[in-house]
Amino acid sequence: MSHVWRPLFVALALVAGILIFRAFYVPKEFGIGEAGYMYGWHNPNNEQYWKDIKVKFQGSAYCKDCHSKNFTYIRNTPHAIIPCEDCHGPGMDHPGKIAKLPIDINRLLCLRCHAILKYPNSDRGKIRGINPATHQDPNVECVTCHDPHNPNLGALKKSGQRFPTYKLEAGAPEGKSAGGAKK
Amino acid sequence: MMEIHGEAWTLKEFFCYPNEYIYWSIQIVMYPFMTGLVAGAFVLSSLYHVFGVKQLKDIARFSLVFSFALLPVAMMPLMLHLQQPLRGIHVMMTPHFTSAIAAFGIVFSTYGMIVASELWFVYRPHFVATALELKDDTNRGLIGNFRYLLFSALTLGCYDVSEHALEKDEKAVSKLAGIGIPVACFLHGYAGFIFGSVKANALWMTPLMPVIFICSAVVSGISLCIITYIVTMEIRKILSKMGNKAKDLPSYEELQSAEIEEVQLTSKYLVGFLLAAITLELLDLIFRGYTAVKSWDILREVIYQRDFYKIFVMQYGLGNLLPFILFKLPGLTVRRAALASSLMLFGVFMMRWNVVIGGQAFSASYAGFMDYVIPIIPTSLDTFKEGLMGALSVIITPYVLFYFINKVMPVFKYKGSH
Amino acid sequence: MERRDFLKQTITIIAGAAIPASALEFINPKSLFAANGGNTRWVFLADTQKCVGCGFCVKACKLENEVPYDADITRTWVERYVICKDGKMRVEGNMSNPGFGINADSPKGGRDGFTTAKIEVGADKHVEIKDEDISKAFFVPKLCNQCDNPPCVQVCPVGATYKTGDGVVLVDRSWCIGCGYCVMGCPYGVRFFHPVYKVAEKCNFCYHRISKGMKTACVQSCPFGARQIGNLKDPNDPVTKVIMTGRVGVLKSEYGTKPQVYYLALDREVR
Numbered sequence: 001m002s003h004v005w006r007p008l009f010v011a012l013a014l015v016a017g018i019l020i021f022r023a024f025y026v027p028k029e030f031g032i033g034e035a036g037y038m039y040g041w042h043n044p045n046n047e048q049y050w051k052d053i054k055v056k057f058q059g060s061a062y063c064k065d066c067h068s069k070n071f072t073y074i075r076n077t078p079h080a081i082i083p084c085e086d087c088h089g090p091g092m093d094h095p096g097k098i099a100k101l102p103i104d105i106n107r108l109l110c111l112r113c114h115a116i117l118k119y120p121n122s123d124r125g126k127i128r129g130i131n132p133a134t135h136q137d138p139n140v141e142c143v144t145c146h147d148p149h150n151p152n153l154g155a156l157k158k159s160g161q162r163f164p165t166y167k168l169e170a171g172a173p174e175g176k177s178a179g180g181a182k183k
Numbered sequence: 184m185m186e187i188h189g190e191a192w193t194l195k196e197f198f199c200y201p202n203e204y205i206y207w208s209i210q211i212v213m214y215p216f217m218t219g220l221v222a223g224a225f226v227l228s229s230l231y232h233v234f235g236v237k238q239l240k241d242i243a244r245f246s247l248v249f250s251f252a253l254l255p256v257a258m259m260p261l262m263l264h265l266q267q268p269l270r271g272i273h274v275m276m277t278p279h280f281t282s283a284i285a286a287f288g289i290v291f292s293t294y295g296m297i298v299a300s301e302l303w304f305v306y307r308p309h310f311v312a313t314a315l316e317l318k319d320d321t322n323r324g325l326i327g328n329f330r331y332l333l334f335s336a337l338t339l340g341c342y343d344v345s346e347h348a349l350e351k352d353e354k355a356v357s358k359l360a361g362i363g364i365p366v367a368c369f370l371h372g373y374a375g376f377i378f379g380s381v382k383a384n385a386l387w388m389t390p391l392m393p394v395i396f397i398c399s400a401v402v403s404g405i406s407l408c409i410i411t412y413i414v415t416m417e418i419r420k421i422l423s424k425m426g427n428k429a430k431d432l433p434s435y436e437e438l439q440s441a442e443i444e445e446v447q448l449t450s451k452y453l454v455g456f457l458l459a460a461i462t463l464e465l466l467d468l469i470f471r472g473y474t475a476v477k478s479w480d481i482l483r484e485v486i487y488q489r490d491f492y493k494i495f496v497m498q499y500g501l502g503n504l505l506p507f508i509l510f511k512l513p514g515l516t517v518r519r520a521a522l523a524s525s526l527m528l529f530g531v532f533m534m535r536w537n538v539v540i541g542g543q544a545f546s547a548s549y550a551g552f553m554d555y556v557i558p559i560i561p562t563s564l565d566t567f568k569e570g571l572m573g574a575l576s577v578i579i580t581p582y583v584l585f586y587f588i589n590k591v592m593p594v595f596k597y598k599g600s601h
Numbered sequence: 602m603e604r605r606d607f608l609k610q611t612i613t614i615i616a617g618a619a620i621p622a623s624a625l626e627f628i629n630p631k632s633l634f635a636a637n638g639g640n641t642r643w644v645f646l647a648d649t650q651k652c653v654g655c656g657f658c659v660k661a662c663k664l665e666n667e668v669p670y671d672a673d674i675t676r677t678w679v680e681r682y683v684i685c686k687d688g689k690m691r692v693e694g695n696m697s698n699p700g701f702g703i704n705a706d707s708p709k710g711g712r713d714g715f716t717t718a719k720i721e722v723g724a725d726k727h728v729e730i731k732d733e734d735i736s737k738a739f740f741v742p743k744l745c746n747q748c749d750n751p752p753c754v755q756v757c758p759v760g761a762t763y764k765t766g767d768g769v770v771l772v773d774r775s776w777c778i779g780c781g782y783c784v785m786g787c788p789y790g791v792r793f794f795h796p797v798y799k800v801a802e803k804c805n806f807c808y809h810r811i812s813k814g815m816k817t818a819c820v821q822s823c824p825f826g827a828r829q830i831g832n833l834k835d836p837n838d839p840v841t842k843v844i845m846t847g848r849v850g851v852l853k854s855e856y857g858t859k860p861q862v863y864y865l866a867l868d869r870e871v872r
Contacts, residue, residue, distance in 0.1 A: 003341040003348060004355045007300035010339065014296070018275060026276050034766035038281045039754045042763035046773040053809035056665045057818045081824040086657045090664055112655040112714030113824075119683075119738035121866070123825060124653035124715075132716060185669045188794035196723040197690075198705040198872070200743075200790030201678045206781040266779020266799045273759040273778050284758035284782055382752060382856055383788035477855075480701075547790050548872035550701040 058091035060084045066095070070149060077150045087148065107132070110142040128153070188266060191566050192556050199551035205543050208555055208569040210264035213577045215374045215396060216403065216535045218257040220581075222371035223404010224250035225298065225363055230452065232301075232360035242445050244305065245415070245594050246408040251298050252585040258291065260577050263568045283377040290373060294366050301359040303337070304352040306592045308344045310337040333591070371400040378538060385478030385549075386485070386542040391467050398460035403531035405453045406524040409446055413521045416442045419595065446520045450510050453527065461503060464534075481549045485541060489552065494537050502530015641767040642833040643806050645862040646840045646849070647742045649871075651827035654679055654740035656714035658819035658828060663712065665807060665818035670712075674793040676804035677744040677819050679711030682870055683720060686736040691720070691728040703870050704730060715740070741871050742828055744819065745770065745791040745804035746852065746860030753783035753792060753803075762801065768833075768861060769808055774800050788856045806830060833861070 033040030063084045064071045074080050085091055087109060088101045116129025132138060136145070189204025224246040230236045231243035262268045278285040303310075314334040317323060323331060372393035378384075379392025416438060423435045433441075468486070471479060486494060509523035540555045558570030567573055662677045663670050683704040685691065690701050706721040719727040751770050754762050761777035764770050777800035784792040784801060795802035807817035811830065815821070820828045831840025843849065843865070850867035851860045864871075 002351060003339075003343055004304075004351050006339040006341055007296070007303050011296045011300070014292075022276050025272075030277055030760070033763060035754075035764040037279075039751060039764040041277070041279045041760035042771075043760075043773055043776060046763075046771065046775070047765060049774070050771050050805060050808040051812045053666070055810055055813070055815065057661055057821055059815070059821055081826075083657075083822055083824065085661070086822055086824065090661075108713065108716060111716040112657065113653055115714075115716040117654070117715065117718060117738075118732045118735070119740075120735065121650065121737045121739040121868070122653060123651050124740065127653060185672050185796040187672050187674055187796050188799070190673060194724065196726075197701070198680075198703070198707075198722075201707050201710040202674050202784075202793035203790050204793075206784050206794070261780075264780070266781070266794055267777065270759075270776070270778040273761070273776060277760045277776075279758055279760045282756045282758040282782065284756070284780060287758070377782075381756070381785050383786055547788055548705070550703055550705060550872055 054092065056090035056092040057085050062091050074149045077152070079149065079151055105141050105143045105148075107138075107141050110146075110148075114142075186563060186565060188565060191563070192558050192569065194554040194556055195546075195551060196554070197546075197551035198548050199546035199553060200548055203546055203551075203553065205540065205553055205555040207264070207539055207543060209557060209571070209574045210260040210569055210577070212532070212535045212539045213260035213574055214257070214264070215371070215378075215400075215539070216532055217253060217260060217577065217581075218371050218374050219396070219400030219403045219531065219535075220407050221250050221253040221257050221294075221404070222367040222397070223401045223406075224253060224408050225367040225404070226401050227405050227408050227449070227452070229360040229364045229367075232357050233364065236448075239445065239448065241441060242408060242412050242449060245412055246404075247298070247302060247305065248588060248592055248594050249408065249411060249581070249585060250404075251302055252588050253581045254291075254295050254298065255584065256577060256581045259580060260573075261287075263573050263577070283373070283380050286373070290366070290370050294363070294370050297359055297363045297366055301356055301363065302592060303339070304356045304359070307338070307341070307352060308349065309592070310334050311342050311344050314338050315342070337591070368397050372397045378542070383547060384542050385482055385545075387538070389467055391463050395460060395463045395467070398456050398463060399531050399534055401456040402453060402460055403528055405449060405456070406527040406531070409449055409453070409524040410521055410528070413442065413446065413517055413524075415595065443515075443517055446517055447515055450515065450520055450523070453524070454507065454510050457503065457507060457527070461499075478549060481545045485544050485552070490537060490541050490544060493533060494541070498530055498533035498537055502526055502533050506530065639766055640832075640834050643747060643768050643811060643861070644831055644833045644840060644844065645744065645747070645806065646829040646831065646843055646865065647862060648827045648829075648865040649739050649741050649868070650866040651825045652679065652740040652742055653825060653827075654681055654711060654715040655824070656711040657822045657824065658742060659710050659712040661818040661822035662804070662807075665810075668802070669796050672796050673709065674796070674802075675710035675712065676791070676802070677710075677742065678707050679715075680705055680707045680741045680743060680871075681711075681715055681720070681738070682741065682868065683730050683738040684736050684870055685730060685734045687734075688736075691730055692722065703872075704728065705872065711740075737868070737870075739866075739868065741864070741867075742819070743789070743791070744862060745806070746789055746858065746862045747806060749859035749861060750857060752786045752788070752856065752858055753801075756782045756786040758782065765808075769806050769811075770803065771805050771808060772801050772803060774798050777801050788853050788858065789860075 027043050027045065029045055030043045031041075033042055033044060060071070060083045067084075071084075074082075087104055089104065091101070092098075094101050111132055113124070113127050114129050115132050117124050119125045142148075187204070189206050189208075192208060193204040195203070227239070228243040228247040228250065231239040262271055265271055274285060275288040278288065280286060314331065314337075317327060317331040317334060320327060320331075375393035375396030378387040378396075379389055381387045420435055420438050420442075423433065423438060471482060506523035506526040509519055509526070512519075543553055543555070545552055558566035561567035561570055561572050656679055659675055659678055662668070663675060666676055668674065668676055684702065685704065688702050691704055704720050704722075708715075708721045718732075719729045722728055747764075747769050749768070751762075751764055754764055754770055757763075758780065759776060759778055761773045762770060762783055763773070774795075779794065779800055781794070781801070784794070792801055792803045794800065807815075807819075810817055817828075817830050820830050829840050831838040831844075833841050833844065835841055836845075844863050847865065849863040849865060851863060852867075852871065854860070
């Protein structure tokens with residue numbers, strides 16, 4: 001055979017080397033999934049990786065048994081629609097590793113919905129809102145006056161006091177007996 | 184604060200989606216620029232080997248070797264760009280051919296093998312001679328031993344340098360060069376396809392992209408060959424003036440006349456490809472303006488307002504029109520050709536920049552803009568890789584490689600049959 | 602060289618190259634015909650009227666999916682659109698008016714909600730629009746569209762991102778090379794690089810939750826029912842009923858991606 005084919009043999013050896021390496025390197029499950037070659041070319045083991053991600057938010061039903069008082073208390077108020085974990089944080093590891101969930105009582109939390117924005121094409125425009133800069137004392141947390149579990153403005157106004165009915169210690173976690181909910 | 188890829192060099196204005204950053208930065212500008220140089224240099228060498236443009240003999244061998252030196256460098260920006268560079272091999276392991284990038288490994292290595300084989304045929308007599316010479320040298324020393332091993336390996340066990348064998352070599356070279364041209368064009372047109380097929384990007388998506396890329400690739404490849412050729416010739420002229428006869432150099436006058444002849448001829452091809460590239464680019468621009476689809480509002484703002492200076496002054500003006508005039512003015516001198524070629528190279532670089540960065544200069548929302556602020560002084564691995572320093576390392580590497588390759592395959596001293 | 606020889610040579614080489622390629626078994630027809638889909642196709646329904654821009658969904662998503670909280674990247678986000686009566690965009694100072702008819706923003710992806718009327722128009726630049734100037738204004742939740750023809754999957758060179766049998770697009774963190782082609786290929790801008798794993802990252806409809814029969818974190822945290830997830834293959838699913846019988850829109854259908862996040866009360870100004 002003529003010598004001119006020698007570079008081709010080198011090339012073929014290289015290709016063979018790559019293919020042998022590939023046989024060992026690529027997981028044998030790697031292949032075409034249900035979505036076909038264009039959209040389903042993958043290692044199927046990876047699907048389990050994503051299924052195994054830890055669930056953090058448990059849903060309000062998770063809170064029901066231990067915090068039944070607050071759970072039922074909030075049901076008849078406009079805030080019934082707010083899932084517990086939106087303000088109390090993800091229930092993961094509670095009550096196990098995390099004995100008490102930290103409560104976000106920051107003014108900004110309430111302003112997410114209640115900073116007034118008169119937007120005509122959004123239900124935001126229908127939510128009772130305040131101007132954060134001018135409403136009462138901007139340095140005071142909303143929960144000083146408003147009960148987040150029962151934002152009853154009528155009762156609040158009737159009392160006539162400046163910081164009337166509601167009191168929640170800043171940063172204090174809610175106890176099992178629902179200390180945050182006062183009548 | 185955690186480093187978000189892209190945040191360090193992206194400036195946003197008006198409404199951009201929260202996850203949008205300049206994800207493809209300087210290295211992706213370098214990538215088509217470098218592959219363009221590879222492809223262009225190879226096409227130039229093939230003009231001699233395939234089409235028998237005899238006058239290009241000298242520059243042909245040079246550009247072939249240089250194209251080989253550029254090869255690894257075409258891959259370098261991609262490796263520097265990858266967030267997981269160690270996994271780059273996955274492209275060869277589990278290629279997903281519906282992706283334009285997937286075939287890169289295969290096309291690239293095919294091309295690499297073609298160039299390497301071609302070089303092997305051109306330099307085979309040299310390998311054989313050197314290997315035999317070293318074999319007889321009983322006093323080789325450590326480096327000599329290494330060289331002996333290297334050159335023996337490079338002969339691939341074939342020591343036949345008879346006239347008949349060399350004739351076969353010559354045939355093989357022209358065949359390889361013939362196959363090489365479409366492969367080189369494919370390698371680079373394919374880089375254009377990577378951009379042109381991104382339907383999510385209004386600026387990139389055009390079927391003309393691969394063709395535009397090939398034409399500008401050839402322009403940049405030839406430019407670089409002219410410049411490097413002129414530089415090496417000037418060095419040789421200086422050496423010859425110094426009367427360094429020991430190195431067996433041609434006389435000063437011989438070099439002088441050979442140089443200008445080569446440069447003048449090569450520049451003709453350069454201008455031809457430039458005209459093709461410009462025509463296509465303008466066609467694309469006119470078409471976009473005329474059809475004025477949804478994306479045109481924001482594209483117009485980018486092309487005619489925000490990037491006006493970069494596109495019309497730097498790329499078309501300084502990088503295309505000026506060198507065109509310089510080449511076309513009668514009485515082309517070597518110095519003028521060098522200047523024009525440098526400008527041309529700059530023009531092609533700016534074209535790559537305006538495509539890659541310009542394509543990300545507007546948000547997919549069509550209601551916001553992004554700007555790439557190239558990191559000069561690296562503060563992290565990311566800002567090194569995707570900043571000026573990373574780009575400079577890519578530019579320097581081919582010359583370093585060329586230096587070493589030249590030791591094995593001497594470009595100028597060697598008087599082969601081709 | 603003669604042309605005939607050249608052609609002969611070329612054909613021989615191409616034929617030679619084709620043989621090892623067939624031995625690679627990249628495409629196995631048997632698996633192509635394997636069970637195509639089951640009885641699940643996850644889809645999403647977002648109501649832009651109900652959305653109030655509280656951003657609880659974004660907050661929950663970041664915590665649920667371990668996306669660095671303060672990093673300016675997010676799997677889901679909320680956009681605000683404010684259209685003025687004069688149809689013009691408000692810009693600060695003497696910037697050249699780019700002439701989009703919209704004022705829109707999504708500061709921090711809407712993670713902290715929208716607590717001010719000021720609209721972000723760039724890094725630390727804001728404009729305020731007076732209530733009386735507004736002709737329409739609303740919020741739009743955004744997330745991965747889990748397209749039927751996901752362009753991000755099509756362009757992945759290594760098979761590190763893929764569509765599952767139930768229609769969700771996932772990323773294999775152990776296989777992604779981080780080239781960013783998928784990020785460029787997505788017309789919706791949902792992909793980014795995870796700052797910790799350094800691979801492409803995206804919304805996957807909380808795959809760990811939906812595969813356990815739970816709702817996604819964003820759906821569960823939304824007090825207003827603006828976000829819903831459903832199974833399009835279940836005719837009794839309330840989401841399916843809305844999609845099948847109601848007037849729903851999708852984003853950027855012109856790309857042929859067949860997005861599977863449906864919108865109620867979508868507006869032409871939504872980008």
